Amino acid sequence: xxxxxxxxxxxxxxxxxxxxxxxxxxxxxxxxxxxxxxxxxxxxxxxxxxxxxxxxxxxxxxxxxxxxxxxxxxxxxxxxxxxxxxxxxxxxxxxxxxxxxxxxxxxxxxxxxxxxxxxxxxxxxxxxxxxxxxxxxxxxxxxxxxxxxxxxxxxxxxxxxxxxxxxxxxxxxxxxxxxxxxxxxxxxxxxxxxxxxxxxxxxxxxxxxxxxxxxxxxxxxxxxxxxxxxxxxxxxxxxxxxxxxxxxxxxxxxxxxxxxxxxxxxxxxxxxxxxxxxxxxxxxxxxxxxxxxxxxxxxxxxxxxx
Amino acid sequence: xxxxxxxxxxxxxxxxxxxxxxxxxxxxxxxxxxxxxxxxxxxxxxxxxxxxxxxxxxxxxxxxxxxxxxxxxxxxxxxxxxxxxxxxxxxxxxxxxxxxxxxxxxxxxxxxxxxxxxxxxxxxxxxxxxxxxxxxxxxxxxxxxxxxxxxxxxxxxxxxxxxxxxxxxxxxxxxxxxxxxxxxxxxxxxxxxxxxxxxxxxxxxxxxxxxxxxxxxxxxxxxxxxxxxxxxxxxxxxxxxxxxxxxxxxxxxxxxxxxxxxxxxxxxxxxxxxxxxxxxxxxxxxxxx
Numbered sequence: 001x002x003x004x005x006x007x008x009x010x011x012x013x014x015x016x017x018x019x020x021x022x023x024x025x026x027x028x029x030x031x032x033x034x035x036x037x038x039x040x041x042x043x044x045x046x047x048x049x050x051x052x053x054x055x056x057x058x059x060x061x062x063x064x065x066x067x068x069x070x071x072x073x074x075x076x077x078x079x080x081x082x083x084x085x086x087x088x089x090x091x092x093x094x095x096x097x098x099x100x101x102x103x104x105x106x107x108x109x110x111x112x113x114x115x116x117x118x119x120x121x122x123x124x125x126x127x128x129x130x131x132x133x134x135x136x137x138x139x140x141x142x143x144x145x146x147x148x149x150x151x152x153x154x155x156x157x158x159x160x161x162x163x164x165x166x167x168x169x170x171x172x173x174x175x176x177x178x179x180x181x182x183x184x185x186x187x188x189x190x191x192x193x194x195x196x197x198x199x200x201x202x203x204x205x206x207x208x209x210x211x212x213x214x215x216x217x218x219x220x221x222x223x224x225x226x227x228x229x230x231x232x233x234x235x236x237x238x239x240x241x242x243x244x245x246x247x248x249x250x251x252x253x254x255x256x257x258x259x260x261x262x263x264x265x266x267x268x269x270x271x272x273x274x275x276x277x278x279x280x281x282x283x284x285x286x287x288x289x290x291x292x293x294x295x296x297x298x299x300x301x302x303x304x305x306x
Numbered sequence: 307x308x309x310x311x312x313x314x315x316x317x318x319x320x321x322x323x324x325x326x327x328x329x330x331x332x333x334x335x336x337x338x339x340x341x342x343x344x345x346x347x348x349x350x351x352x353x354x355x356x357x358x359x360x361x362x363x364x365x366x367x368x369x370x371x372x373x374x375x376x377x378x379x380x381x382x383x384x385x386x387x388x389x390x391x392x393x394x395x396x397x398x399x400x401x402x403x404x405x406x407x408x409x410x411x412x413x414x415x416x417x418x419x420x421x422x423x424x425x426x427x428x429x430x431x432x433x434x435x436x437x438x439x440x441x442x443x444x445x446x447x448x449x450x451x452x453x454x455x456x457x458x459x460x461x462x463x464x465x466x467x468x469x470x471x472x473x474x475x476x477x478x479x480x481x482x483x484x485x486x487x488x489x490x491x492x493x494x495x496x497x498x499x500x501x502x503x504x505x506x507x508x509x510x511x512x513x514x515x516x517x518x519x520x521x522x523x524x525x526x527x528x529x530x531x532x533x534x535x536x537x538x539x540x541x542x543x544x545x546x547x548x549x550x551x552x553x554x555x556x557x558x559x560x561x562x563x564x565x566x567x568x569x570x571x572x573x574x575x576x577x578x579x580x581x582x583x584x585x586x587x588x589x590x591x592x593x594x595x
Contacts, residue, residue: 154359
């Protein structure tokens with residue numbers, strides 16, 4: 001059973017008929033009516049020049065959300081879900097701090113500038129500072145594969161004609177010559193009552209993530225070892241050590257035979273390459289090699305690079 | 307821990323160990339008679355913009371309807387209420403349904419989901435009474451569910467709020483089964499970042515990204531490498547590759563995974579406060595070096 005390493009999964013196996021699939025509730029974003037009771041902004045955001053088309057790169061997250069990247073005021077690039085199910089542009093509280101909107105604890109704010117990946121720039125963008133429970137849940141378990149900082153909803157999206165095609169890696173947004181009407185806020189009573197139980201579950205999922213360590217996975221990348229492997233008769237051998245790389249400074253030479261990576265003997269060249277290429281940058285492993293019949297252990301720490 | 311375990315089960319991760327029996331959805335657009343025919347011309351659908359900015363659309367399910375659903379690009383699944391599920395006789399998949407604290411819930415396949423002139427066949431959907439859908443329905447009149455990714459991914463879609471219209475043209479995209487994908491991912495040790503090490507441009511980077519400008523700092527350019535040929539130097543800050551921001555290592559890796567072998571791409575850098583553009587082409591190609 002592939003999942004036995006995870007105790008939580010084992011528990012699940014015995015209960016597989018119990019019931020299923022509430023997980024999708026975290027993947028759905030129309031739930032952010034909550035907290036929408038405050039006064040909506042008086043005007044929709046100003047925008048880029050009229051009638052110009054922009055290519056907006058996006059990525060499909062593992063959870064099948066369309067993710068676009070943008071900088072808000074002084075923030076670094078942030079990740080947003082393109083969400084027609086969101087009545088406004090929602091920015092998480094954490095992201096609002098990065099943008100420098102931190103005097104706003106929660107509620108409406110105006111970002112001076114918003115720059116999308118690909119070059120589209122908007123000015124005076126109204127947004128709502130709030131962290132909907134779906135974001136907490138998805139980020140806590142790192143389900144999307146990237147950290148999500150909010151959703152871009154109606155008040156931004158309605159300004160554009162958007163062409164979306166999953167077979168392409170960029171969307172095409174054309175500025176429309178109109179000012180979309182402001183979204184109407186629902187009463188605060190309604191808003192806060194709607195998703196209460198889900199709110200709790202979202203936080204619990206976030207808590208679970210910190211136990212399983214899902215989130216930390218997001219920052220790990222495979223490193224560059226500088227070792228090029230090849231086949232030499234029945235053995236796997238070092239055919240090149242890249243100059244300037246981590247491996248160069250080590251006692252690793254062309255012609256060395258690779259016996260083990262961290263105590264495990266790779267079964268063939270392909271597996272050895274995959275193993276070596278998959279070691280995270282900054283993580284140390286020990287290579288056992290054979291040189292002229294003598295076995296040597298060499299520590300290796302792949303570096304960040306590409 | 308027991309609490310968390312039970313929470314996990316109640317969240318429905320129980321389905322994790324089942325193999326997916328969801329068929330690959332196939333798009334067979336329909337003509338006016340409802341028979342299958344390849345559609346060349348784009349077709350349109352109407353949008354009703356609710357006062358909150360949500361989009362309500364009218365869809366046909368297995369020839370019945372029209373039914374009012376919300377169109378939501380942020381929804382990775384389609385969803386219908388239990389009431390609608392009954393009305394359209396949608397069969398829940400055995401072993402993938404049950405009762406939770408939100409009421410009955412299950413997974414189904416809709417044989418024909420039609421919006422305007424476009425139909426997707428055999429498209430997966432959840433059957434459940436989502437609290438938000440309920441909430442919206444009480445304020446805006448009937449809303450019987452959500453149309454999301456498994457539908458719109460099958461089209462080149464042009465969304466225009468001003469015209470209150472969507473244009474749909476079939477593409478050849480095949481979405482995977484989200485639920486199974488998500489669940490497998492959560493329980494597996496799958497790496498979040500695709501491994502681009504099948505090639506190398508010959509750049510070593512500082513572990514810590516630069517914040518001003520936002521990018522990755524070149525620590526070393528390996529001699530004879532693609533990066534050396536491109537003219538990249540130590541201390542350059544790489545701010546974008548192939549038109550995408552390289553503010554963090556994982557971002558860079560995602561971009562690399564999408565670059566085709568031997569494709570020349572633009573590398574935007576900042577050298578001594580001067581923005582510059584270089585062109586880089588990987589020399590090793592896609593060989594398994």
